[in-house]
Amino acid sequence: MQESMFSSGEDFRNLTGILEKWTRYDQDIKGAFVRLANRFSEKTGAVLSFVPRPGISYSLRAGIRAEDAVTLVTLIDIVDDDPDSKWLSVCFYDDRVTDPAGEGNMVPKGVLGIDGYCFDLFENREDIVSYLEQRIDEAFENTLKGSL
Numbered sequence: 780m781q782e783s784m785f786s787s788g789e790d791f792r793n794l795t796g797i798l799e800k801w802t803r804y805d806q807d808i809k810g811a812f813v814r815l816a817n818r819f820s821e822k823t824g825a826v827l828s829f830v831p832r833p834g835i836s837y838s839l840r841a842g843i844r845a846e847d848a849v850t851l852v853t854l855i856d857i858v859d860d861d862p863d864s865k866w867l868s869v870c871f872y873d874d875r876v877t878d879p880a881g882e883g884n885m886v887p888k889g890v891l892g893i894d895g896y897c898f899d900l901f902e903n904r905e906d907i908v909s910y911l912e913q914r915i916d917e918a919f920e921n922t923l924k925g926s927l
Contacts, residue, residue: 790829807903852922867900875918
């Protein structure tokens, strides 16, 4: 992830600071987060923001800039309800992704007040991380189709 992808330098510095302090790997969940976050680097027009809520979650939000607005595509929350055991919640609007393997949970009004799918990740498993990368690609593609 490059600083230029972020909506502000402060967001980039806040995320970088969290990653630097995250020394316990919690079944390498940090590695899964970094891999999924880096997926955004491949997306033309991707804009990232970071919303820290210490003790609750740290939310990396990815959107696409269209004209003068940014349309949210997905968010990856580092859930910090137990400092000794972080986990990820990766969420999408329900009309932007499919879930052919049935790995996600439908969350009514769960993505900023809109129905969504959330995928909880408690360990860095290749099959699930790869599946989520596919969902990220799908969400970006479907958002581009709908917002342009």
